[in-house]
Amino acid sequence: MTGLRQAWLVALREVRERSRSRSFRAGLIVMLVVVIALIVVPANLDTGGGPKDVGLTSAVPSALSSAILAQGAAIGTTVRVHRYDDVAAGEEALRADEVDVLLVDAHRLEWPGSVDEQLQAVVTGGIQLVAVQERAAAAGIDPNDLRAVMAPVPVANVELGSAAGRSPDDELAAIVMTTLLLLAIVIYGNLVLTGVVEEKSSRVVEVLLARIPARVLLAGKVAGIGLLGFAQFALTAVAALIATLVVDSVDIPAVGAGVLAWAVVWFVLGYALYAMAYGALGALASRTEDAQSVAGPIGYVLIACYWAAFLTVSGDPDGVWSRLLSLFPATAPFAMPGRIALGSVTWWEPLLAVALTLAAITCLVVLAGRVYTNAILHSGNTLRLRDAWHSDQAPQPPMARAPARTTESGTSAAAK
Structure with a gap:
């Protein structure tokens, strides 16, 4: 069985197991209720726009x-x-x-x-x-x-954005897309983190590693949770759209199909980039209580990249710093969708940013796979990243180890 086939099977397992869990279903219901309430309640409270x-x-x-x-x-x-x-x-x-x-x-x-x-x-x-x-x-x-x-003369209202040639709809779409991407990475990246720690603490990972390489296992877990997260966000977006059409309480920013397509692309790339790091750091912890502490650096980097991209692009989407941030892999998922929505990119910039981000993801798969492989079977205190990286050989799961040879007296050779 090829590694791609194994990763796909792991992804399907993640989708099946997590979609059946009560916590996932409860979270989905809460998300739907909150989003619909945010749209319906203002419609019932706002009387300023009526006759x-x-x-x-x-x-x-x-x-x-x-x-x-x-x-x-x-x-x-x-x-x-x-x-x-x-x-x-x-x-x-x-x-x-x-x-x-x-x-x-x-x-x-x-x-x-x-x-x-x-x-x-x-x-x-x-x-x-x-x-x-x-x-x-x-x-x-x-x-x-x-x-x-x-006779009264009708006067038309035209709303100008903060930058010439952009409407408030463009700017609102850029803000909404980058904010949703940040929420998606935080929510589903933490699912990868806790999932790795739970399997490690329950020893389930030892059974899986007997048949699947650690690097493939991590990739499959990231892909499965990402598919589930994308489906959850898509379902929530459809529910919000239906609620908006029914009550007509909020104005949906006009976003073109091309902008939405690029938003999906950067959702996938941004999630894959950060989720791999979440999974690798999750292998350093042996208990669920230690998961957030080991993943703290990723959270700091994530928030810093988001605000750097948001403040720079919203202030000067055509500037040099905005272009650099939209090409740098760590900030590109937050900066590039906004610049695309604002119409501030040339045709080659998104393609170059995708290529650079894919290269970064490939390197991260190798680096995260090494850390994950060396740390996933470690038990006891939280393993330091430096120790996991410099480990020469990953420990083998019990089911994968060769059975000890037994002598005629019944004593194993390993004991001797």
């Missing part, structure tokens, strides 16, 4: 209702006008939240609490328009001509 209700009472001009509606339409706000026979009825409706503002005698605005400045501008604009029309009619000016002159 506005305006109450009119006492002596108001007959043309005021249409003027207020026109002012609201000019700024893209839906306004509904309600008439009340007297001030008491209007104030009662205001206290019952049936209207957002009450206009009395076309001169006084009453609010249930703080003033809504946008709605105030709509109502006062309508009042001013009607007042001008009445004065023009008194002066003998044709009302139709005046209405055409005084």
